[in-house]
Amino acid sequence: MTQVSHLHFSARRQQLMALMRAQGGGVAIIPTAREWTRNSDNTFPFRHDSYFYYLSGFTEPEAVIVLVANSTEESAMLFCRDKDVEREIWDGFRYGPAAAQATFGFDAAYSINDINAIMPGVLSDAATLFYSNAAEPHLDAQLQQWLQDVRAKNRTGISPPAVTVDVRVLLDEMRLFKDHVEIALMQRAASISGAAHTRAMRSARPGQFEYELEAELLYEFRRNGAQSPAYGSIVAAGANACVLHYQSNQAQINDGDLVLIDAGCEYDSYAADITRTFPVNGRFTPAQKTLYDIVLAAQTAALACAKPGARYMDGHHAAVRVLTEGMLETGLLDKQQVGSVDDAISSLAYREFYMHGTGHWLGLDVHDVGLYRENRVIADEKPYRQLEAGMVITIEPGMYVRPADHVPKEFWNIGIRIEDDILITADGHVNFSRDTPKTVSEIESEMRQSHSLQS
Numbered sequence: 401m402t403q404v405s406h407l408h409f410s411a412r413r414q415q416l417m418a419l420m421r422a423q424g425g426g427v428a429i430i431p432t433a434r435e436w437t438r439n440s441d442n443t444f445p446f447r448h449d450s451y452f453y454y455l456s457g458f459t460e461p462e463a464v465i466v467l468v469a470n471s472t473e474e475s476a477m478l479f480c481r482d483k484d485v486e487r488e489i490w491d492g493f494r495y496g497p498a499a500a501q502a503t504f505g506f507d508a509a510y511s512i513n514d515i516n517a518i519m520p521g522v523l524s525d526a527a528t529l530f531y532s533n534a535a536e537p538h539l540d541a542q543l544q545q546w547l548q549d550v551r552a553k554n555r556t557g558i559s560p561p562a563v564t565v566d567v568r569v570l571l572d573e574m575r576l577f578k579d580h581v582e583i584a585l586m587q588r589a590a591s592i593s594g595a596a597h598t599r600a601m602r603s604a605r606p607g608q609f610e611y612e613l614e615a616e617l618l619y620e621f622r623r624n625g626a627q628s629p630a631y632g633s634i635v636a637a638g639a640n641a642c643v644l645h646y647q648s649n650q651a652q653i654n655d656g657d658l659v660l661i662d663a664g665c666e667y668d669s670y671a672a673d674i675t676r677t678f679p680v681n682g683r684f685t686p687a688q689k690t691l692y693d694i695v696l697a698a699q700t701a702a703l704a705c706a707k708p709g710a711r712y713m714d715g716h717h718a719a720v721r722v723l724t725e726g727m728l729e730t731g732l733l734d735k736q737q738v739g740s741v742d743d744a745i746s747s748l749a750y751r752e753f754y755m756h757g758t759g760h761w762l763g764l765d766v767h768d769v770g771l772y773r774e775n776r777v778i779a780d781e782k783p784y785r786q787l788e789a790g791m792v793i794t795i796e797p798g799m800y801v802r803p804a805d806h807v808p809k810e811f812w813n814i815g816i817r818i819e820d821d822i823l824i825t826a827d828g829h830v831n832f833s834r835d836t837p838k839t840v841s842e843i844e845s846e847m848r849q850s851h852s853l854q855s
Contacts, residue, residue: 425470641815
């Protein structure tokens with residue numbers, strides 16, 4: 401794991417507290433995620449809440465961050481599990497409040513068992529409560545009791561916060577812009593994930609099962625230090641590639657099939673999200689190559705819009721135009737029925753073969769946080785926001801052709817998606833996944849070398 405100084409997380413807490421003071425000050429409460437039972441007494445692998453981790457770097461369950469920020473006081477507190485040597489025999493190391501305070505740079509740390517006794521005093525006379533209701537419902541009931549305890553002191557002149565602000569709204573805008581540490585972690589996640597995609601290409605053979613290629617991905621993730629997949633890996637062969645969120649990964653791969661793999665690892669809490677599509681036998685058919693080159697051209701058009709000042713949706717519109725032109729040229733769309741490219745776009749005819757957006761924010765979450773539209777209304781709608789340096793997006797056009805009487809048969813059951821992870825920079829962009837084979841010639845060359853070595 402990458403060692404990140406606690407000063408890095410402390411600086412984020414300071415930034416959030418400055419935003420709190422700008423809104424009159426108050427108390428922020430940010431809990432981590434719950435542990436969830438999988439079956440019997442077995443829990444799912446624990447993964448901390450992204451907001452909580454962003455402010456702390458602390459990865460244990462049963463923990464809460466409390467920030468106090470007003471004109472006279474500023475304090476960052478952590479509530480966490482007690483040090484328990486007996487439980488460590490069963491469950492592994494625990495920091496405990498004292499070590500957690502020192503290691504993660506908090507002003508104070510307390511046992512999670514004491515939170516009900518301490519929090520009513522913290523909330524007393526606070527101007528604003530910065531909290532996300534229903535984000536972690538297990539804490540909501542406790543919070544209501546703390547507020548009720550404060551209200552009980554009303555006759556002594558003490559009152560609870562009169563205003564509640566969703567703290568995640570403030571954090572979303574912070575998380576949208578990646579700093580140098582985050583950029584390094586995301587590049588590492590993408591590099592590991594790209595190597596996993598390349599490994600899958602090299603390993604692919606007709607007759608294999610989808611799960612065998614998934615196993616190659618998981619092996620490459622873990623052997624390079626990634627803690628887990630960032631999401632359920634999609635390994636979809638043949639017709640399965642036309643299912644956008646296919647995750648069964650159980651089918652046998654036939655000679656002549658294209659394989660669509662949408663997979664990325666999570667490295668030190670940051671996600672990669674890469675998609676590649678390749679022929680299992682190492683050779684694109686003419687029909688496959690025709691559609692693949694259209695999707696690749698659509699991604700190239702979208703990448704040209706990945707720069708500061710462009711609107712978030714500019715890349716999508718550019719990709720849709722190239723895809724629609726290709727659909728008309730190949731006969732997927734009938735010109736007599738849908739008309740011109742502009743007609744096919746305005747009528748949404750293209751959505752028969754391309755029905756999703758061309759990307760999303762990427763970061764601690766694979767579908768990361770942040771507003772896609774500006775907080776102002778122009779011509780009766782909110783415009784999409786402009787891209788700025790430090791934002792990270794995916795660009796992932798695709799084409800999915802299911803059998804139909806009006807569709808040329810040579811294109812049936814071809815599903816293609818090409819996805820890269822893109823950092824917006826001051827003068828354009830950087831493609832985190834740039835080293836992963838992508839063109840027809842690169843893919844065929846990679847697989848030809850692998851097949852010759854194993855033959």
